[in-house]
Amino acid sequence: MIERALPEPDILYRALVEKDAAYDGLFFAGITTTGIFCRPVCTARKPKRNHVVFYPSARDALLAGYRPCKVCRPTAPPDETPQAVRALLADLGADPTLRLKDADLRARGIEPAGLRRWFKKHHGMTFQGYQRALRLGVAFGQLKQGGSTTAAAFDTGWESLSGFGEAFKALTGAAPSRAAGALITVARIETPLGPMLAGAVEGGVCLLEFVDRRMIETQIMRLKKLFRAALVPGRNPHLDRLAGELNRYFEGTLREFTVPLDLRGTPFQTRVWEALRGIPYGATRSYGEQARRLGGASSVRAVARANGDNRIAVIVPCHRVVGADGALTGYGGGLWRKRWLLDHEKASLCAAKRR
Template sequence: MLFDLPDHDTLYAALLARDARYDGQAYVCVASTGIFCRLTCPARKPLARNCSFHPTIAACLQAGFRACKRCHPLQAAASADPAITTLLHALDARPDYRWSEPDITRMGFDPSTIRRSFKRQFGMTFLDMARQRRLRDGFTTLASGKVITAQHDAGFSSPSAFRTAFARLLGCPPSALATDGLLRASWIATPLGDMIAVASTTHLHLLEFIDRTALPTELQALRKASNTSIGIGRTQITDQATAELAAYFNGQSARFQTPLHQHGSSFARAVWAELARIPAGETRSYSAIAQSLDRPEAPRAVARANGANQIALMVPCHRVIGADGALTGYGGGLWRKQRLLEIERQYTSATKATAHVTSR
């Protein structure tokens, strides 16, 4: 669980000290490199704001981080199963290869057995691990403007297949990305799945989970609303958003201060502003938000504006539920909505505990 670990400062101090007591009990994910390590890793230590800590290897992999090649955090799990060791070595040797079950069979392993072994050790299958690694590597390479290199990093043998896969994710082919675009799309890993952030040098314009069905449509709408092109890369705003998301998932802070630029009608912006006023750990119904806007007849319009929000988490549309207490729809998936609300209840508990201690 996210909050079973000691606090961020304690774990960061353990990382600096290479404290062996935490080996196998906690792992550090470094947002600036996309790598996760043991706390005893001998590599140069990252800045605290770039670190998030997780209790399991599975959590690090599911958040989109790759294993460090200096401290080899996967080795402990792999040593218990020679088949896992062999496949991890094969993946390291050919990270751009499009692995399949016939490949596993040709290596002398039973695919169903391998599937169960990887799920048990890492929380995902070997093929899931390989696919995630290819996709992220390809996306990251695009920041350099080298489309062909990105195609190979993502493991696509033909340019057309890469263009199709990329367009499915971002709603446009790689050639449509401007190297000098005023808006830059970047990849942010979180414990609940990878996100796409689109930012300028001054504001965050979009933040969505990459598996959101409406993401390509949202990106097209953003291009039209901003009347500018979108490139690949990071800005200071992206770095600020990444650090604040890490603090949120680490249980440090549910307050976001990244400057936002939201494209929408005046009513939609009023709804989004009302969402931002809902404290972490609390929820509101669509009708309650309509009442607060002096539009009691407009709960359906509130629901539409809620669904049109393009900045997930920071504009907390996940805190809106049905009048009967049901979770209702969420573009990032109801399972994510439930998990976010569970996470935020921890903030409420911490606030109440602090208030209790203060009042004594």
């Protein structure tokens, strides 16, 4: 078991008071006056600041003598995808053109209103919207391979060409007849540091960011423009491989990612990102060192800016760059995540040495 650093207590307390779902599973709050521990999202009344102790895992809270709260059930896995939803997603993955109506959902034992809420929370869209986006993704693929608009529309379950055209344009910004751009397939991947948004094109992974990252909307806009692409939820072999590798990285058993990347950027950005990939697992370098390695001519500030523009967190390890004095400097995903990643890598190196 690797020890985890937690964010500052003030950040944790604010997350607890605000029931911030982004922190669910990341910490647990022991309430000293009741002897009970909770998830941050618990709906029970929140304790005063001086009556809370924070733990990185439910196990730690249990070992400290706290009992699990009956309201938020902190010992159940966080935010787990319900079994029925998992089966639904698997069926849609196998056949994205399935069109499930409320009656079909009820026949599967799923309450449509609850499902809508789940999709809103986890995918930022309704279930109907998600199905529509999946079908548009398939149609897009057909069009790119030279299929006719009519075939693409009817094969993917649209009842009218005009309806298809409108939905297509809303998603991609272009009419089906001009589907020339690329498609970025996106999926959410759950990690111990919170959910990440991953995206991939044919050539490889082009996006990996923490969902609550400050700049994520801007990053997505830039990505769409740079790739002249539409974002569509779905599955892609690179994303499947990425999820597996990330999982092993967070377990501490994977040091080098081998999933293909599409590091598109200016020539300078690409060089900076390649240089980041050269920093070994568990090691850190300063911005100055990075600049020197890039041949002196590049300023520290330009290197730092290109680091900040990195779109593929964790794999292109911008978290391994620190200030000249070793201080942790900015990180898009939050400083506490940067510290967590560095501690995690050092701890798994030490654990490997001990074995």
